[in-house]
Structures are given as C-alpha cells and as structure tokens.
Amino acid sequence: MIVTEPLWLVLLIPLAAALWLWRTPRAILPLRIAILLCLLLALAGLALQLESRAGVVVLVADRSLSMPVNSDTVERELATTLESTRGSASRLGVVSFGTEARIEGMPDGPRFGGFEMRSAQDASELYSGVETALSLIPRDAPGRIVVVSDGRWTGRDPSPLALQAAARGVAIDYRHVARGLAGDVAIERVDAPDSVSPGESFVIGAWLEAPQEQDVTVSLERGGTVIATGKHRLAGGSTRLAFRDRAPRGGTLSYVLRVATTETDPVAENNAARFLVGVDGPKPVLVVSGSTASRYAAVLESGGLAVDANPSPDWSLEMLANYSAVILENIPAEALGTGAMSMLASWVTESGGALMMTGGESAFASGGYFGSPLEPILPVSMELRREHRKLNMAIVVAMDRSGSMQMPAGGGKTKMDLANVAAAQVLDLLAPQDELGVVAIDSTAHIIADLDPIEGRNDLRGRILGIESMGGGIFVFEALSTASRMLLTAKAETKHIILFSDAADSEEPGEYQALLAKCRQAGITVTVIGLGVPTDVDADLLRDIARRGGGRIFFTQDANELPRLFAQDTFIVARSTFVEEQTGLAPTPALYSLLGRPLSALPPVGGYNLSYLRDGASPAILTTDDYRAPVVASWHAGAGRVLVYTGEADGEHSGPLARWPEAGGFHASLVRWVAGTRSPLPDSMLATQRVENGVVRIELELDPERAAAPLASMPRVTTLAATAGMAPVVTRRELTWRTPDVLSVEIPLEGSATFLSTLEVPGAGRVTLAPVALPYSPEAAPGAAGEGRKALERLARATGGRERVDVAVVWKDVPEQERHVPLRNWLVLTALVLLLVEVLERRTGVFGALALPSWVRVPSLPTRREKIVKPAKPPKPAAPPVQETPAAPAVQPDALLDALRKAGRKAQRKT
Numbered sequence: 001m002i003v004t005e006p007l008w009l010v011l012l013i014p015l016a017a018a019l020w021l022w023r024t025p026r027a028i029l030p031l032r033i034a035i036l037l038c039l040l041l042a043l044a045g046l047a048l049q050l051e052s053r054a055g056v057v058v059l060v061a062d063r064s065l066s067m068p069v070n071s072d073t074v075e076r077e078l079a080t081t082l083e084s085t086r087g088s089a090s091r092l093g094v095v096s097f098g099t100e101a102r103i104e105g106m107p108d109g110p111r112f113g114g115f116e117m118r119s120a121q122d123a124s125e126l127y128s129g130v131e132t133a134l135s136l137i138p139r140d141a142p143g144r145i146v147v148v149s150d151g152r153w154t155g156r157d158p159s160p161l162a163l164q165a166a167a168r169g170v171a172i173d174y175r176h177v178a179r180g181l182a183g184d185v186a187i188e189r190v191d192a193p194d195s196v197s198p199g200e201s202f203v204i205g206a207w208l209e210a211p212q213e214q215d216v217t218v219s220l221e222r223g224g225t226v227i228a229t230g231k232h233r234l235a236g237g238s239t240r241l242a243f244r245d246r247a248p249r250g251g252t253l254s255y256v257l258r259v260a261t262t263e264t265d266p267v268a269e270n271n272a273a274r275f276l277v278g279v280d281g282p283k284p285v286l287v288v289s290g291s292t293a294s295r296y297a298a299v300l301e302s303g304g305l306a307v308d309a310n311p312s313p314d315w316s317l318e319m320l321a322n323y324s325a326v327i328l329e330n331i332p333a334e335a336l337g338t339g340a341m342s343m344l345a346s347w348v349t350e351s352g353g354a355l356m357m358t359g360g361e362s363a364f365a366s367g368g369y370f371g372s373p374l375e376p377i378l379p380v381s382m383e384l385r386r387e388h389r390k391l392n393m394a395i396v397v398a399m400d401r402s403g404s405m406q407m408p409a410g411g412g413k414t415k416m417d418l419a420n421v422a423a424a425q426v427l428d429l430l431a432p433q434d435e436l437g438v439v440a441i442d443s444t445a446h447i448i449a450d451l452d453p454i455e456g457r458n459d460l461r462g463r464i465l466g467i468e469s470m471g472g473g474i475f476v477f478e479a480l481s482t483a484s485r486m487l488l489t490a491k492a493e494t495k496h497i498i499l500f501s502d503a504a505d506s507e508e509p510g511e512y513q514a515l516l517a518k519c520r521q522a523g524i525t526v527t528v529i530g531l532g533v534p535t536d537v538d539a540d541l542l543r544d545i546a547r548r549g550g551g552r553i554f555f556t557q558d559a560n561e562l563p564r565l566f567a568q569d570t571f572i573v574a575r576s577t578f579v580e581e582q583t584g585l586a587p588t589p590a591l592y593s594l595l596g597r598p599l600s601a602l603p604p605v606g607g608y609n610l611s612y613l614r615d616g617a618s619p620a621i622l623t624t625d626d627y628r629a630p631v632v633a634s635w636h637a638g639a640g641r642v643l644v645y646t647g648e649a650d651g652e653h654s655g656p657l658a659r660w661p662e663a664g665g666f667h668a669s670l671v672r673w674v675a676g677t678r679s680p681l682p683d684s685m686l687a688t689q690r691v692e693n694g695v696v697r698i699e700l701e702l703d704p705e706r707a708a709a710p711l712a713s714m715p716r717v718t719t720l721a722a723t724a725g726m727a728p729v730v731t732r733r734e735l736t737w738r739t740p741d742v743l744s745v746e747i748p749l750e751g752s753a754t755f756l757s758t759l760e761v762p763g764a765g766r767v768t769l770a771p772v773a774l775p776y777s778p779e780a781a782p783g784a785a786g787e788g789r790k791a792l793e794r795l796a797r798a799t800g801g802r803e804r805v806d807v808a809v810v811w812k813d814v815p816e817q818e819r820h821v822p823l824r825n826w827l828v829l830t831a832l833v834l835l836l837v838e839v840l841e842r843r844t845g846v847f848g849a850l851a852l853p854s855w856v857r858v859p860s861l862p863t864r865r866e867k868i869v870k871p872a873k874p875p876k877p878a879a880p881p882v883q884e885t886p887a888a889p890a891v892q893p894d895a896l897l898d899a900l901r902k903a904g905r906k907a908q909r910k911t
Helices: 006-021 029-043 071-085 126-136 159-167 296-302 338-351 415-429 460-465 476-487 512-521 539-549 559-574 590-595 663-675 787-799 807-813 824-844 893-910
Strands: 046-052 056-062 091-097 101-105 143-149 171-176 186-191 201-210 214-222 225-234 237-246 251-261 272-279 285-289 307-309 325-329 354-359 393-400 435-441 445-453 494-502 524-531 550-556 585-587 618-623 630-637 640-648 685-692 695-702 716-722 729-734 736-739 742-748 754-761 765-768 817-822
Touching: 006 029, 029 824, 046 824, 056 071, 056 126, 056 807, 071 091, 071 143, 071 807, 091 126, 101 126, 126 143, 126 159, 143 787, 143 807, 159 171, 159 787, 171 787, 171 807, 186 251, 186 272, 201 214, 201 225, 201 251, 201 272, 214 237, 225 237, 285 296, 296 307, 296 325, 296 663, 325 663, 338 354, 338 640, 338 716, 338 754, 354 663, 393 415, 393 476, 393 559, 415 435, 415 460, 415 494, 415 559, 435 460, 435 476, 445 460, 445 476, 476 494, 476 512, 476 524, 476 539, 494 539, 494 559, 512 524, 512 539, 524 539, 524 559, 539 550, 550 559, 590 618, 590 630, 590 663, 630 663, 640 663, 685 754, 695 754, 716 742, 729 742
Parallel strands: 056 091, 056 143, 143 171, 285 307, 285 325, 325 354, 354 640, 393 435, 393 494, 494 524, 524 550
Antiparallel strands: 046 817, 091 101, 186 201, 201 237, 214 225, 214 251, 251 272, 435 445, 585 618, 618 630, 630 640, 685 695, 695 742, 716 729, 716 754, 736 742, 754 765
16 A cells, blocks of 8 residues: 555644534434545555556557568568557557658557558658557656568668667567568669760669579660660679660650569669650750640741650659650649649749749639649639639539548548538639528438628628538539539529539439439539549449539549548639630730840730739730730749749630741740740859768859859758659758869659759859669669678667567566556545445445444544533431431423423424
C-alpha cells in the first residue's frame, strides 16, 4: 500500500474531535468512523503498489523498395501478433517508414487496422522511423522498439539514435527481413557528360557487376528508340562497356541502359539505368492541341519557328527541358490533369519557362481552367460577371452523401468536405438573381436548400458546407426526380441539374430514361460528375444519364478536383464565356513590344473567350465590341513569361484572322516573345553540375583574375523535383564558398524523380541547367553482403536489444516497473454504501436491536447536552425516628399513561 497525497491525513485530528463532540448513537458510531476513514483515504490517494511489465512496444516497419515482395504480408502479421499477445495494460504503436516516417497507430489509439503507407517506397528513412518510435514512448514508461527491415537505409545515419534510446532505457530489437541477392547482375554506374553541344559526339561508359562469369544482352535506348544492342560476356566482378552517340538539336537527351540475363535475377530494378544528357542550343516550341486536325503547328512553322506537335506528352521535367515554350491550343484542363498543370506552373515561375494559351470552346473558363493550378499565372481572369450574362440560371446540385463520402481526401478533409466546397463554388459564381437549390442524397432525398433566388439568403453557404456523410449508397432516381421537381417552379430561362455521385456506388436508377426525357421537354439539362474512373461499375450508367440529360460527364479520382469541375460546368451552362460572333480587333501600343513592328489594322476574329485583364498585365489587342475584352495579353509570371490569345487559333471560330496572309508571322511573333531570350552568365562565370554518390553538385566558378568580387549577394539555386505528370516539389538553397574562386551546393537526389535546377546570380543573370536523375532507385543499388543485418545488429547491441524471431515474447522483456493501482473509486463506493447503511440504521434501528454480546457492544460517547452523573457518596447513618411518617399515596393510572406517552415522543425525536 502507498499513499500518494499524505497531506490529507492531517484531517484525522479534526475528524476525531468531531466524532467526540457529535451526539452519535451506539450502533451508528462505527459506521461514521468507517465512512470518514474511507473518504479520507480516498483524498490521500491510497493505492496498491504492484510490480508490472506493462509498457509500450512500437513496431517500426520498413516499406521501402528493397524489401522482399511478401514484406507487406509479413509486417501485417507481426503487427497482428503483437496486438493479440499484449496484456490489457500494455500498449502497441506502429510506425512505417520509406521516403518519410508515418504514425500508423498510436499507443493510446484504436487497434491497428493496416498500413496507410504503400510499400515499395524509393527511400529508407530508418532514422526518421526510429526517431518517431521514440517519441511515442513516454519518458516515464518502460518500452521497446521492434524494427522490421532489411537494414538498408538512406538519408541520415540512424546510429546516433541508439545513444538516445540507450539513455532512456529503450531497447531496439529487430527482425531481419531481406530478399536474396545471390546471382544479382546490376548496372553499377553510368558515366556520361552532363551537357554537350549540338552535333557533338560523346562517349557513354557503363560499369556492369556480375557475381560470376555469364552472358548478357545489353541495349541502349534514346527517347524510347534502341540505338545500340548486343551480347556481351561479363567476367565476375565489374566490367566496363562503352557506347558512342552524337547530339542532335538543343534540349535534353533521355537514355535508358538495359541488361538482360538468361537466369533469374533477384533484383531486377538495377538491370535498367536512366540518365540524361543536356544539349546546349536553340530549342523548338511544343504545341499541344485539343484536336488532331489542328493546323496551328503548320501556321507557326510558316512563320519560321521550329515546332513539335504532340497531343499527349508525358509532362515530365526532362520533356519540358526540350522546349523553349509550350503552347496549349484549345485543349481542356481535364486532358492535362492537375499534376501536369502544376508542373507547367512551377516550370514557368521557378525555372523561367514560357507558356502560351489560345482560345476556343475547350479553353479558359469553358475548358475548366477556372480554379486550376494554371489560373494564377495567366494574365487574364475568368470570373462570371453579371453585366455580361444574357440569361438567368436555376441550378439544383444533387450531392452524394453516402457512406463512401466519409473517406479522407488529404489535408484533414473528407470527400464530403470537398464536395461541399464544390457546391459552394457554384454559389459564388452565380448572380444574386440566379436560383440555387441543394439536395443531399443517400437512400432518400434531403433538401438542404430550396430552389430560390440567392439574394438575401445569408445562411445558404453555411448550410451547404455543413452537409455530412450518412447512410449507404446513393439512389440515382430519387436524386433526379427530387431535383427535377424543384426546377419545375424555377423562373429562370436556364434550368440545370448537377448530379454528383460515386461512380462505384450509384444505386436504384429506376425509370431514369423516361424521367430524363420529360426533363429535356421541360428544358432541364443534366450534367454528371462521377467520383471515380470511367471503368468503375456504375460509370456507364452515369455516362448515359449525362447523354440523355444533354449535359456533360466528368470523372475524377481526386476529390480536390471537384470545385474546379463544378465551376467548369457552371461556366458552360452560363453560355457567356465564349463569344461565338465575329468581332473586330483593336491593337494597343503594347502590341509593338510583342511584334517588334507597328501594326495598324487586324482582321476580325471569329470567336473568343470572354475574360478580364489582371492588374499588372499588358493588353496588346482588345475587342471592339461593348466588352472591350483582351484578345492578346501578356506578363511576367515569376521567372517566366505567359501570353494568352483568347481567339480560336484554328477551327470553326477562328474567323478572317486565320485566313489573313500574315497570320503565320503574327502568331510566330507572339510565340517568339513568350519564348524570350535566355541571357547567359557573363564570361567571368561558369556554372557546372555533376552527379556523384546520389547527389548533384552545382558549382559556380569565378574568374581567378577578376578585379573585384562581382557578387551583389549570394547566388541561389531553385530546384524542381518531380516524376512525370506529378506536381513538383520546389526547394531553394544558397551556394557557399568552397574555394576563393568557387561556390557550390549539393542537392540530394531521390528515387525516380527528375531534378531541374535554375541558378540565379543576383546582378549577373539566371541559367537553367540540364535536368538530372538517379539511374534507378537507391533501394535497388548493389551493396555489400550482410551490410543491412550488421546495421541492425549495431543498433540492437548499443541499446541492449536482440534479434526477434518470435516477436510475441517481446512483451516479457519489457522492463519491470512499479505500478500503482489507485483505490480511490473503490473507497468512495464503500463510503457511499456505508452511508446508506447508516441511513437505514437511523430510520429503523435494525442493527441496534440485535442482541449482541456485551463485550462487543460499543458504548456511545457523551454529548454536550448530556449531564455526566457522578456516583453518590454512601449516606450517613440516620437517627432513630421520633415518629412514624405516613406512606405516600399510590401512583394513578392516568399519570402512568402520560409518562409513557412523553417517553415515546422523546424516543421518536431521538430516532
């Protein structure tokens, strides 16, 4: 027993005094003593002191590419074993690591339900994994860490963490799980120049490693085309091969070296190595058109430009490095994807890239660029302005709120949260006189907002954003019928339904064909936005609903895209963002800076996208209609340039301007401006980069004979890192002095990403270097036999850990620690029971009436109201009587009854 708060025991003295002074009946006194004693011990924190091995065990799981194929199953089984064998007082935490560390299960959280981090990560941040595990073990609690890994790590060396763990008494155990490396043939390294000149010949050297002598087939690809292949005899150890190539025009050459063996290779990832070679020189322009029949590339070529037309590029950094500018010609945003648009935006603003966008019905707002990653860098905005609207609109948004919408979508938000934001986006685009209704659908329809004009409905946004996911699947017919009934009362000329549904969970379509036929007769159109992919089980149903409803169909797996898609459909329904009329054009003085020559008159354009000039942008051509809208506008976006031509460059609405004899030179001049000229660094400076040991070293060499230090401030390097089609990660670093004439910086390379760096020298200029990449994931690099196990053994030996074949017994090795079991609740409960017993005794006297032996009876203490009677002294002998005294009269019966009544009343008062 132990008392954790002994200060409360000083109350024993006043409590004892109170018991002495209280008038307490004999049978109640022990109860009151017990009640007060229980409460006093509860306040003092009476607890049992026991020895316990209960503590915290954290499983650290390696999710990297170097792990065996079945490692995911092994790690799940180990986590399940630890969970099922822990005691009730013990706790289990789970941490995964790859390119980063992630907490998969908190010790105080719910039971482990599976890994969120995918396997086959391109890095092994073992340091971060162990560091995170240490943070989950309280400093005042015993614990152990169990690492499940092959022991190969990237990033920081985990050895220093062993000292921290040992100082806290936390042992690091390990379970070594690794794939066999016997017979692994690998490309050890590739040596190629970082950059060459057009037409220059160069040599590529490759070192191949083989465990024993064997025959292999080696091929070298450039841009997906095999330029060299042949069979080679490899000796045991390293063998060098050489290849020769000649650089074509400026850009970036992407190579892949492949080695094929006749035997099974345990690590196939290191049998192919990718490397890049930059080619200094003029670069062509890339035209990405929304139509394969477009002739815009030929128009630009007639103006003297070198042009590549590619409707579906891979949107990688090495691809962008091949071009001086990218032109998006009437292509919808969904054809690019969010990742590609993010990459384009970063390439322009951070690396000095150039972007031009032309108009059409699939461009700007009607093409889905409102709210996209490209919108902020465009010199025009795309909002819906009331003064340019021809018709009022009535829109009902029917939203899926089924159980699947509770799933997280990143950033701490659920799919339902993002769908609510998308519906609120529609509200923001509409005018006060437009009508909006919102209905949430699961197995029934729940009207969130009736269809009424927006003006004066101040609570509408809050009601939309407050929709919560509930119930099962979405009943499609119920959604369409409810939305169409709401639109029957609409006063607006344009009536539209936006149906948002899960493409894999759309149920009960009912007689939707007949319903949609009636909707078309009533002038109601339907657009469907499906959360999923076009191959989902209910995708065909959603496509048919959009076709019969006369609207559009959008699919997206990314819930973050929902606000943009809702906005795109609203723009299209408004029918005011693309003007389909021939319109005259008026040049401004700013056009001279773009063309380099005066131009007094221009033919009209057949149609254009209505947009609005941003502050800071330069309008070069305006329309002559009432809108006075920009047709050509430009500005600098970060380090790059962006230009828009809102007319349709080639197509049905291109108009007389497309047939103008000078059209080729006109458009080519716009492209030349946006592509700009790259100002190289002065002759006194030379920028170089070199990839070695998993890092790229960028150096700025200064002329040793310079008269004075030419640097106004320290040079900076901005690096984009991304895989094809993904949003890039941007990092910025300053160069530091390595020698009196050389500044340098090292940037670690990771995984399969491409790294594109731009060096900026304040006061001297900016230069974008050739992209670089690792040949393959560092997880697949060949290593010394047994090095991973040795790394884990060092961690275990330094902390008192051991290898765990059976992880279930780890709970028995958790250090013993004194455990206090508080008795406060039990003492309070006992006091409460005794209080009820005391009340019973005072009301009934049941315990006082029991015939107990006299030696167990507890005499009651005197009270202040009771007079203590002292024993009388013996009387003195009386004198002999002189005469006989007459006897006292006998007591009357009535007086006896009165005395009994008084005694009864007195007893009742005491009770």
